[in-house]
Amino acid sequence: MSIQKMEMLNMVGKMDQVDQIARKIILSSSVHMVNAYNEIQNNNFSILEAKNNIGAVIDYSYIRPYTSEKDLATYEDQLKALADILNIEPKVFPEYYKEAYSFKEDQAVLSELYESIREKHQRYQNLQQRLQELQGLEEYLSYIKKLDFNLTEALNMQYIKLKFGKLSKYNMDKLKKNYENISAIVLKINTASEFDSIMIFVPKALENEVERALKSLNFEEFPINFTFEGTPRDWLIAIEREKRTIQSEVKKIQEDLQDFKKQYETDIHKYYSRLIMEYEVEELKSYIVCTDEFFYLTGWVPVKCKQKLLRELKPFQNQLSIAFRKDKEYEDIMDPPTYIENNRFFRPFESILKTYGIPSYHEIDPTPFVSISYLLLFGMMFGDIGQGLVFVLAGLLLMKKLKRPNLGGVLTGLGISSMIFGYFYGSVFGLEGVITPIFMRPINPMEDINFILIAGIVIGIGLLSVSYLYNIFNSLKRKDLENGVFGSHGIAGLLFFWILLYFALAKILGFATFLPDQVLIMILVMLLAMILFRQPLSNLITGKRPLYQESPSDYYVEESFGLFETLLSMFSNTLSFIRVGAFAITHVGLFLAFTTIANMINSPFAGVLVIVLANIVIIGLEGLIVFIQGLRLEYYELFSKYYDGSGYEFNPIRIRLTERRSTQ
Amino acid sequence: MTKTAMYHVLNTKIAAIRGKMLTETDYRRLLNMTSVQEIVSYLKGHTSYRKFLQTVKLDSGDRFALEKILNEKLIALLTNLRKYVTGPYRDFLNCFQIRYEVAELKQIAKQIQQTGYASHYEKPVFLAKNPTISLEKIRSAKTIRELIENLAGTFYFSFLKNLLKSEQITLFHFEMTLDRAFFNILEENALKLRKKDQQVFYRIYGTYFDMLNIQMIYRCKKFYHRSPEEIFNYSINQGNVFNYRHIKELCYCEDLEQLKEKIATTPYSFMLKGDELQDIYMERRMHRYMYYRLQRALKSYANDISSLLAILMLVDFEKRDLVSIIECVRYGLEQEKAEKYLIRELG
Structure with a gap:
């Protein structure tokens, strides 16, 4: 339930082992690669400083970024062609890339396999093409089969050429329109929706001229690559015979290929699995630098994955120099990536967080707070046992069947929360009084309107206070006094918020404050002044100069507006939580309207129908609205207080199946 | 949406677009400038090109980069207008996308013909918008034949594939085939519009077709030496003044003199004035003739697509003018001379 600690991995290894080591790193899925070139340029590569590997240090001056020599494209093309010929859908099986293998050997075997099948396949394709040509010819001849003339002779005339084609x-x-100027006889033999099939007699002497004119008409000539004897009808019979011969040969090749398929199917999967691995290896290598002998690699590793990584690399231990550097050393250089880890319950809610931004490495993970507050808000606005159950079921369906774990998880959580509040409200599918809560008087939002609205605000105040605390904690962790102590969302802001509330409450309810009013007002003004002067104040304390980052006049103009905005938003953000109560009331009110209709209809069957319809509308429409309103409260009212979202995600190099597939 | 509502919406939109076009004052100022940077900064500061020039650095004098941006403005215009039309009208509007794609393909082919590679041509913005086209493949082509082969699977291939059968594929045939394809499709889609709009289409484009035919016949005769049959086959149907008999007559003219005589009796005599600069100015003259007709059509805001057709061409003219201005400024042409290359006449 936190943001994982990171350490920077520095590694130097032998160039001839780079592929094997890369594979191990990918399999460990625990290194977020960082460009080694920049690291070395900035002298952050600790092994080089330590000089415990003399060879590697000497080589330092010859360092260059890695350039790939692997021809993965040809490999992939061949593999794809093979899969295509054999009609195999290549799949990835982890066992194939986990075992030790040599890519070079694979490459050789694959291309041999490809060559042996290609020949057969080419023959197959040729035959298919001939078959197609024959079919085309058949089509043209079918238009003229009633004509009784010797086609063979017509095609072989000495001075006239006969062509077929489409226009x-x-x-x-x-x-x-220009037929009189064309030196040929054109006969239309068939007409289809977009094309006319034609037969053209051209004097050979004028062939060029006619050819040019036809070209400008985009004439699609059908070349006749066969010769048979006799009339068109005789030709058709001969074609039929020829087709059958070809088909039988095609069938034979297909059978052969089928044998091939049986024999090599697993190999195709194997090579494909390894190809996926090799792509990642190349990706990894784009981050490393090398010399002729050594490679240098840098990347962020979560502390908890260190052991796993070292275990994977154990076989190469003796040839590798590995060093880990603490995140502290990188404070001013770069922030480590953020790796949030939560338990199964909270994990789906990370997506709500990430839609807004990735938390920065130094923040505390707000996921638990986001989850609990969101569940609370949703449940309160949309409390119903029956409708909640629908959400739970929909969530489970999404999670288990449709492979949408985040959405499904969030929905299930919301459903459960809705059911719990439904229990307090005593509401099942909108019908109240079906159950009576055992240990509590049912709250009917319609009857206790004021109570519900005030409850919304009270919860809001609670959540806002937690947000302030988060911000204070995060700022102090960063040693940021300006925002943590004096800021409008810092200690000063929180105190101001609380005292103001206390003061207002005392005035409304008429009880005496524990300090005289004047003193309280004095404190409030002082807190405001603190917020106004927060930059110079914090700089004075920490001893940082200059006191103002911009010109003082700019600072005060900006800050006085800022102060005004702070007061305003404190007020509006608190009131904003009224909506929590308001939606709880709407929820009941909407259903009340439907029940009234159901009662008016006076037919039990139609009444039930209306109630069902009401539930569908409420789940669909109101569910969506409450879902969004809850998000709004999270993102706008709460996140703006404490959440920065300026981090970047921990994205270890690993086998990424879905992403690769989508790029193919 | 009823059609009347559609016209109203479109015309309102078009009026807004028209209001943002460059004014004569803009033209004059631009012509007075001495560097491309100055033009860019003026466009950025004072005109509706602001939005598109955001990313351009002031020192960028690359003509192709600028043209790319001007094209992006056209894309934005088309995408914008597409939102306000439905059914066959949307299909019709999509044809203009095709028009620019064709133009880009032609430009690429030309580059391949001249230099043997297309990688230099990096800014085909319209083609980039077309999901069926792979720019990678197009750029890898070394010959026009390869270019056509690499277009396999796209809409254009069906028109171009017949060229693959001939031994030598010339740029002429490539360009002609694509142009013909475009005009075929444009007309095909225009015929699906309402009767009234079809008439508008032929009224406006008929004139353009007439002039394109004259230009094509003239060029084929003068530069490409094509046979009359071929020229006729490449002509566009459905002109305003010419029917196919007239066109045929023009195609079968013995020489350019005869062609000029025949044209002299038509409204398009200005195209073949017989002066030295005729070849250079022909296109500009055509466009300027269209410009005035389009201005009239645009201002009518009638209950039909005349304003739509007009704005599409006028925006294109503005782009051409801007390119001309940039070229003129780059080569330091005098303002008076430069004006002559502009479609828009400065009073």
């Missing part, structure tokens, strides 16, 4: 309607029209 679009538009171009056919063009041809017609």
